[in-house]
Amino acid sequence: MEQLLSSSTEAPEYSSLLAEQREFFQTGATRTYIFRKTQLEKLYKAISDNERLILEAVNKDLHKSEFEGFFADVALILHEISYVKKHLHKWMKPTNIKTPLTHFGSRCKIYREPYGVNLVVSPWNYPFQLTFIPLIGAIAGGNTAIVKPSELTPNSSALITKIITDTFPIEYISCVEGGVEVSTALLKEKFDHIFFTGSVEVGSVVMRAASEHLTPVTLELGGKSPTIVDKSANLKLAARRIAWGKFFNSGQTCIAPDYIYVSSHIQKEFLSLLKEEIKRLYSEDPLSYKEYTHIVNDRHFKRLQNLMDGPSIYYGGKVDETTLVIEPTILTNVSWKHPVMNEEIFGPILPIIPFNSLDEVVMEINNRPKPLALYLFTENDSIKKRIVEEISFGGGSINDTLFHLTTPHLPFGGVGSSGHGSYHGIHSYKCFTHEKSVLSQTTKFDLSVRYHTTKGAQSIIRKLFK
Ligand code: NAD
Numbered sequence: 001m002e003q004l005l006s007s008s009t010e011a012p013e014y015s016s017l018l019a020e021q022r023e024f025f026q027t028g029a030t031r032t033y034i035f036r037k038t039q040l041e042k043l044y045k046a047i048s049d050n051e052r053l054i055l056e057a058v059n060k061d062l063h064k065s066e067f068e069g070f071f072a073d074v075a076l077i078l079h080e081i082s083y084v085k086k087h088l089h090k091w092m093k094p095t096n097i098k099t100p101l102t103h104f105g106s107r108c109k110i111y112r113e114p115y116g117v118n119l120v121v122s123p124w125n126y127p128f129q130l131t132f133i134p135l136i137g138a139i140a141g142g143n144t145a146i147v148k149p150s151e152l153t154p155n156s157s158a159l160i161t162k163i164i165t166d167t168f169p170i171e172y173i174s175c176v177e178g179g180v181e182v183s184t185a186l187l188k189e190k191f192d193h194i195f196f197t198g199s200v201e202v203g204s205v206v207m208r209a210a211s212e213h214l215t216p217v218t219l220e221l222g223g224k225s226p227t228i229v230d231k232s233a234n235l236k237l238a239a240r241r242i243a244w245g246k247f248f249n250s251g252q253t254c255i256a257p258d259y260i261y262v263s264s265h266i267q268k269e270f271l272s273l274l275k276e277e278i279k280r281l282y283s284e285d286p287l288s289y290k291e292y293t294h295i296v297n298d299r300h301f302k303r304l305q306n307l308m309d310g311p312s313i314y315y316g317g318k319v320d321e322t323t324l325v326i327e328p329t330i331l332t333n334v335s336w337k338h339p340v341m342n343e344e345i346f347g348p349i350l351p352i353i354p355f356n357s358l359d360e361v362v363m364e365i366n367n368r369p370k371p372l373a374l375y376l377f378t379e380n381d382s383i384k385k386r387i388v389e390e391i392s393f394g395g396g397s398i399n400d401t402l403f404h405l406t407t408p409h410l411p412f413g414g415v416g417s418s419g420h421g422s423y424h425g426i427h428s429y430k431c432f433t434h435e436k437s438v439l440s441q442t443t444k445f446d447l448s449v450r451y452h453t454t455k456g457a458q459s460i461i462r463k464l465f466k
Pocket of ligand 1: 121122123124125126130148149150151178179180183184197198199200202203205206220221222223253254255344346372414419
């Protein structure tokens with residue numbers, strides 16, 4: 001890692017780290033099932049052994065409670081490792097593929113091969129989960145990886161580096177800390193695959209850089225994720241599950257409900273239930289409530305404060321500048337002209353928009369960038385069918401929030417400007433491997449129709465390939 005110790009005025013340079021990883025990858029060591037399984041076991045042990053330190057780090061960085069820290073930054077990682085380890089052997093087997101009559105004598109298979117040297121860049125909101133769950137995919141796929149966690153959560157970043165350095169040799173998996181200058185230097189290098197989680201704006205920077213080397217990219221981005229509450233919904237449960245999904249991690253969740261469309265018939269009742277659920281979860285005084293996460297830094301705190309300007313504050317709105325806490329806040333009388341509707345909120349502010357016709361809702365959502373997530377609360381099956389069929393979004397839940405992310409069986413990812421590619425479970429394995437198609441031809445005979453020299457070949461081909 002000598003190249004990282006260059007003087008601070010020089011831009012960091014990572015070509016020798018990449019060369020070391022490429023050399024290691026080319027030895028073939030990472031490809032065997034036993035190697036991959038052993039590394040997953042090592043990672044499981046490292047996360048378990050460091051559980052207390054992980055909870056302390058996310059508490060120092062974000063004031064995350066033990067419950068939220070354990071759920072999102074420990075349990076989901078351990079569960080993913082167990083799931084992937086259980087199925088990896090089966091996934092690694094080549095898949096036999098049907099051969100058409102036109103290919104008589106041959107056999108077809110799909111092999112999944114590791115990409116090689118990967119870059120994993122992660123954000124700060126769930127620093128451990130969003131670094132290690134992609135890394136599990138990289139390991140399962142038989143790759144090497146360089147990881148770059150976010151500079152905004154320095155305690156978590158330092159611990160991620162320590163866990164990786166203590167668990168893996170740098171020629172296999174290494175971690176580099178730093179901000180934009182480090183990412184920029186890494187992105188100059190030719191990786192075999194880049195996995196980026198972060199904002200839409202930086203996603204396009206990453207994609208531009210990757211295009212220089214034609215490197216495949218997986219982009220896990222963000223945006224505004226709508227929630228629709230129909231008049232047929234079980235309102236009490238809707239309010240409870242929306243309050244939980246929105247204010248978990250103080251709304252600093254990529255798939256948090258960003259804003260709520262609520263049927264004007266039930267708006268009053270829904271708002272009052274939502275208020276009660278917020279109090280039930282975060283007490284009458286969230287600013288000093290221990291289980292409530294704080295805002296990551298001053299810049300985001302000020303940005304969020306400004307987003308409250310314009311609409312009416314129905315509930316909440318108080319802040320504590322010294323501890324960077326913002327109460328769970330419900331906004332009404334919201335218009336698309338207000339700043340809060342013009343960027344991803346990524347904080348504990350929830351605008352409510354009443355609607356009279358579902359047609360308007362569908363049209364409004366479809367006229368905006370495709371959301372990462374969408375949530376629908378209804379008991380009406382035709383509304384469920386309509387929303388799922390007529391609106392494009394990355395993924396979502398009906399009568400719940402966030403839960404589609406917590407199962408390793410469902411692919412997780414965006415669509416359009418909320419990202420492309422997906423991961424979790426087998427989808428992570430697929431995300432970090434290339435699908436290689438191979439046809440094995442018989443040598444027992446040779447079908448002569450392919451040769452122009454064979455009499456009547458063209459008319460046979462015409463018949464076979466119609
Ligand atoms: P960000 O895009 O600012 O930063 C993400 C990472 O990119 C960090 O490691 C950062 O150091 C690096 N980075 C920042 N500027 C860069 C640049 N110019 N060039 C290269 N790298 C750069 O995002 P963030 O603030 O850390 O996270 C919040 C965003 O991430 C939100 O938009 C949220 O929706 C999204 N997000 C998405 C998911 C998902 O799974 N889809 C998960 C969490 C967060």
